[in-house]
Amino acid sequence: MKSQIDEKYFIEQIQDIKEALGEELIILTHHYQRKEIVDVGDYRGDSFGLSKTAAEDKAARFIVFCGVHFMAESAEILSQPHHTVQIPDQNAGCPMADMADIYNVERAWKDVASITGKDAIMPIAYMNSDARIKAFCGRHGGAVCTSSNALAAFGWGFGRREKIFFFPDKHLGYNTGNQMGIQPDEMIVWDPKKPLGGNTQESIKKAKVILWDGHCHVHTRFRVEHVLKMRKEYPEARIVVHPECTREVVELADEAGSTSFIVKYVENAPPDTTIIVGTEINLINRLALENPDKEVLELHYSLCPNMFKINLKNLLWSLENIGQANVITVPEAVKTDARIALDRMLALTD
Ligand code: 13P
Ligand code: SF4
Secondary structure, three states, X not given: OHXXXXXXXXXXXXXXXXXXXXXHEEEEEEOOOOHHHHHHOOEEEOHHHHHHHHHHOOOOOEEEEEOOXXXXXXXXXXXXXXXXXEOOOOOOOOOOHHHOOHHHHHHHHHHHHHHHOHHXXXXXXXXXXXXXXXXXXXXXXXXXXXXXXXXXXXXXXXXXXXXXXEEOEHHHHHHHHHHOOOOHHHEEEEOOOOHHHHOOHHHHHHOOEEEEOEOOOOOOOOOHHHHHHHHHHOOXXXXXXXXXXXXXXXXXXXXXXXXXXXXXXXXXXXXOOEEEEEOXXXXXXXXXXXXXXXXXXXXXXXXXXXXXXXXXXXHHHHHHOOOOOOEOOOOHHXXXXXXXHHHHHHHHOO
16 A cells, blocks of 8 residues: 555656656656556657667657666667766666676687688677677677667678677577578587687687677576477467577577567457567566457566666656766767667668
């Protein structure tokens, strides 16, 4: 009862500030945010859609990003000079993004380039990465991608160079390579803790895709046994998963795609369909609520604790300290190079 009163109080305060600021403020909410955050936001979307909204917005001065840090950072890089981007909790990070740090990436790049020549490798960073990794890609002729345009980015990369070095999600990289028909023995994993990433000179020469050894702990929680169990219980159901899941899970599912793909998939399914979804639980719960004519079930319970750090309390605090609290800043040199890689991504999908 008390928490309901609190919630009502926070929502009213947030609405009052929104009203007072009018067009000067936009609140962006990622699909994995709690329902009450999505409800008070102005736009909801996947990491690609939200970064595009930030890039294209003209009216607002303040962008409050309800998502994880790399998303707010990308919005800041793409935003206009008159924007200030804030995140309600600076500690809402992404452990996968932290798996590729610039020191190890630069060392790996030198190692690979010494074997293949640098003109043979195209660096592509997943949006879920630090700004310095995006800047590295921008400097070396590469691009950023999200799960909604990874296939286009790989096609773009292979049109220009022989090999792709993909950071930091090995599963998205593998699943995308697989979709392009690249053979498993032409994709190698780079473990930064080992000499030559745990590979031989020969395997590096042969590889078409080099996958940084990173993963999302939320999406790798889905396992083959979960798919088999749900298939047995719901033989008529469709199973759709995010491509950050392992290749085994993706191969057993009916479809794999970005969060926006999953949203559209559920929305477009005929009434009475049962859809089993392998992604973050807050999105699945919302999809179930918003599509009462369908049965939307979780493949397995998996919550992103970092997305969950954003709540009504810290959102209200950001709004009360608009333009000041938890402002995202990126050093100018990093911003310039990262923007090149992000602009290449935006051009890809235009
Ligand atoms: P989207 O790019 O689909 O929004 O996914 C971001 C993410 O963090 C998935 O775990
Ligand atoms: Fe990062 Fe995974 Fe959370 Fe997405 S779901 S923000 S990849 S930890």
